[in-house]
Amino acid sequence: MEVKAYMRTEGDINLSSERKKWQADNLSEEAMDVLDEDSRYFVHQSMSTPCLNVIVDAEGIYLEDIDGRRYMDFHGNGVHQVGYKNRYVIDAVKNQLDEMPFLPRRFTNPVAIKLAKKLAELAPGDLNKVLFTPGGTSAIGMALKLARKATGKFKTISTWDSFHGAGLDAISVGGEGVFRNSMGPLLPGTEHMMPFNGYRCFMGDCDGCGLKCLDYLEYMLEREADVGAIIMEPIRSTDVQIPPKAYFKRLRELCDKYGVLLILDEIPTAFGRTGTMFVHEHYDIVPDIVAIGKGFGGGVFPIAGIIVREGLDVAQDISLGHYTHEKSSVGCAAALATIEYIEQNGLLEHARRMEKVFEQRLTEMKEKHASIGDVRVKGMLAAIELVRDRKTKEKAIEEAEKVMYRCMERGLSFKVSNGNVLTLVPPLVITEEQLVAALNIVDEAISFVCD
Known part of the structure; x- marks a missing residue:
C-alpha cells in the first residue's frame, strides 16, 4: 500500500519500508512470530497494528522487549509522567x-x-x-x-x-x-x-x-x-x-x-x-x-x-x-x-530544572546541525524539527524516520510528529544523567543520517 502524504503527520508509519528494514535487522525470529500472531487477530489501523515490536516489561523510564533489549521511552502515549510500574x-x-x-x-x-x-x-x-x-x-x-x-x-x-x-x-x-x-x-x-x-x-x-x-x-x-x-x-x-x-x-x-x-x-x-x-x-x-x-x-x-x-x-x-x-x-x-x-516527590520543580537541560543541549544541537530548523521546549515536552533547507523549511520526512529508527537501535524510543518533528516526552522521573544520555543518542543519530 502506498504511504500517502497525509499519513505522515502523526506517529509511527507502520506501512513504511524503513520499519520493515528495522525489524529485519533488529528483531529475533521469536519476536517476528509474535508480531505475526498479533497481526492475525487485531484489526489493522494506521499507527497501531501491525505493531513495531513486542514489549514484555516496563519500569521507570524503560521498556523491555521480548529479546531483552531496553529502551528509554520518550513517547509513552503521554501516560508515563510518574514512570512505569510506579x-x-x-x-x-x-x-x-x-x-x-x-x-x-x-x-x-x-x-x-x-x-x-x-x-x-x-x-x-x-x-x-x-x-x-x-x-x-x-x-x-x-x-x-x-x-x-x-x-x-x-x-x-x-x-x-x-x-x-x-x-x-x-x-x-x-x-x-x-x-x-x-x-x-x-x-x-x-x-x-x-x-x-x-x-x-x-x-x-x-x-x-x-x-x-x-x-x-x-x-x-x-x-x-x-x-x-x-x-x-x-x-x-x-x-x-x-x-x-x-x-x-x-x-x-x-x-x-x-x-x-x-x-x-x-x-x-x-x-x-x-x-x-x-x-x-x-x-x-x-x-x-x-x-x-x-x-x-x-x-x-x-x-x-x-x-x-x-x-x-x-x-x-x-x-x-x-x-x-x-x-x-x-x-x-x-x-x-x-x-x-x-x-x-517535587516533580514539577524537577521538570522545570530538566527544561534548562533540554534547552541548553537542543540549542547546541541546532547550532551544530544545519538539518535542525527549530527546537521547542516546555518543561519535559520538547521537539526537534528536521528540515532539508532552513530557508525553504522543506520537511526532512524520510530523514526523521531514519533518525527515529537509528535511535531505537541505540536504546531510545520516541515518536515522529507532523512528518518531520522528533517529539521527546520523557517521564518526569528521569534523571539528568539519563536525559543527557538520551539527547546524545539523538545528536549522534542526526549526525549519522543528516550530516
Whole structure:
C-alpha cells in the first residue's frame, strides 16, 4: 500500500519500508512470530497494528522487549509522567481492588470525592466541578455536549493539525487527516482555523505579525453567531507548538466578547509535563472547561475527565457522559495517587530544572546541525524539527524516520510528529544523567543520517 502524504503527520508509519528494514535487522525470529500472531487477530489501523515490536516489561523510564533489549521511552502515549510500574500508584490500586473494585454509577464513593476535591483545589479560579470518564475521547465529547447545553449554540471552532481523540465527534473538531480522511460526513458545525505555528507561521513572522491568526478568528466570530465553543490544545503535544502568553490572553478576551466557551484540551499534557500541574497556568488565564486524561491514571489505569467552571453545572436534566466506569473507584485511586506522587516527590520543580537541560543541549544541537530548523521546549515536552533547507523549511520526512529508527537501535524510543518533528516526552522521573544520555543518542543519530 502506498504511504500517502497525509499519513505522515502523526506517529509511527507502520506501512513504511524503513520499519520493515528495522525489524529485519533488529528483531529475533521469536519476536517476528509474535508480531505475526498479533497481526492475525487485531484489526489493522494506521499507527497501531501491525505493531513495531513486542514489549514484555516496563519500569521507570524503560521498556523491555521480548529479546531483552531496553529502551528509554520518550513517547509513552503521554501516560508515563510518574514512570512505569510506579509502586506508589500500584499499591493504591491494589488496596482499592481489595476494598471496593467497582460500584454502580448511581452511587458515589469516598475516593472519587477526594479526587474531585483535589482537582478543584489545584485548578485556578472557579474551575471546581468535575466529571470523570474512562477515556480522553469521551472527555472531549462531554465537553462538547456541555458547551451546547450551556450556550444553546452548536458550532465550534478548532484548528487544523490538532488532535482531540479518535471518536467521530473528536475527529470532527480535530484537524489531522490520518483520522478524518475518507470518514464521510462528520459532526456538523465544526469550523476550523489555522493553528499557531511559530516556525511555520501561516501569516509570515509569528513574533511580529501581531497575531493575525486571531484577527481571522475574530472575523469568524463576527460572522458565526452560533459558535458555542473554541477548543484548542494550550501547547500542542504532537509537535510541541508553544504560543506566547499574548495569544491566549487575546483568545480569552475574544471568547468573553462573543459569549463563547473556551475548552482547553490538556489530555496529553496536564499533571506536570510542562512544569506546572496544568498547562494553562503558564498563560495566566482561566478556561471554561479543561479536558484531562492519559497520565491522569499514572500509567496504570485509564481515567479521564473534565474540570469546569461552577457556573457551567447546568446539565442535570440530560446525561453528559453516563459511562459505566464514570466514578471508577480503582481509577480514582490511581489518579489520586499519581497527583500525590507528583507533589510529594517535587516533580514539577524537577521538570522545570530538566527544561534548562533540554534547552541548553537542543540549542547546541541546532547550532551544530544545519538539518535542525527549530527546537521547542516546555518543561519535559520538547521537539526537534528536521528540515532539508532552513530557508525553504522543506520537511526532512524520510530523514526523521531514519533518525527515529537509528535511535531505537541505540536504546531510545520516541515518536515522529507532523512528518518531520522528533517529539521527546520523557517521564518526569528521569534523571539528568539519563536525559543527557538520551539527547546524545539523538545528536549522534542526526549526525549519522543528516550530516
